[in-house]
Amino acid sequence: MPIQIFETYEALSQRVADEIIRRLQEKPASVLCLAAGDTPRRAYQLLSERAAKEALDFSRCSFIGLDEWVGIPPENEGSCSYFLHQNLFQPLGIDAAQVNLFDGLARDSDAECRRMNSVVKEKGGIDLMLVGVGMNGHIGFNEPGVGEGLYAHVINLDETTRSVGQKYFLQTTKLARGITLGLRHVLESRQLIMMASGRKKADVMRKALEDPISMEVPASIIRKHPRAVTMLDKEAASLLRQGKSA
Ligand code: F6R
8 A cells, every 4th residue: 555755744735635636537526535624624725725726626526424423513613514514515615415424413323324325325436535544543433443344333432532522622522422434435435545644643653554454543444445545744654664755
């Protein structure tokens, strides 16, 4: 699995934006599953700037949500839904009909998982999945110890995710469970990009990329994907034994 290392977060973000645009140009009706969170924020800004300048046409794309906090409404600023609307869908002028996100308030969360599994299937699968990596090695909300064969599911969030997740919220918020696409979706995506930035991710990226593949570090599953790439800034790559530059 290729590992690309960039001098700066800005350069990393530029490349991620380039890859999303490339996918769009190769297949205008792409099915995109793009993570929320701090890591891809700049890539989405760059994408929006270029969409305006280059008149990129996203009108045939579909967007699939990767995950959501259970019990958090979409209008809460810490929800994945809120983030994606603010940083991606509104700036790109995406129509609501193109967007399929998890409902964190769904009464029947198993039915919500089945609904999202069906959406992914009906759309013909995910063309490009972009994931960030949690401090505990999660991708989406596939927490340490998760089953590798799962599609969408609800999961108890581990302590790291509960505490780190507070950064997205204006007030201290009880975070107990997440609803997420599963690692099976990750492995079945046609193209997978994993991105990480900053010194604080260096240790988990070393585990994900260099220790034996283990669901104790779910991000390590990327090495089983035939068309995946990991993109890191220099700081996130700083503990890798073997550096490779982009
Ligand atoms: C968000 C998501 C999470 C984040 C991860 C890293 O949709 O799926 O797995 O990608 O927690 O978060 P940041 O980018 O804020 O460090």
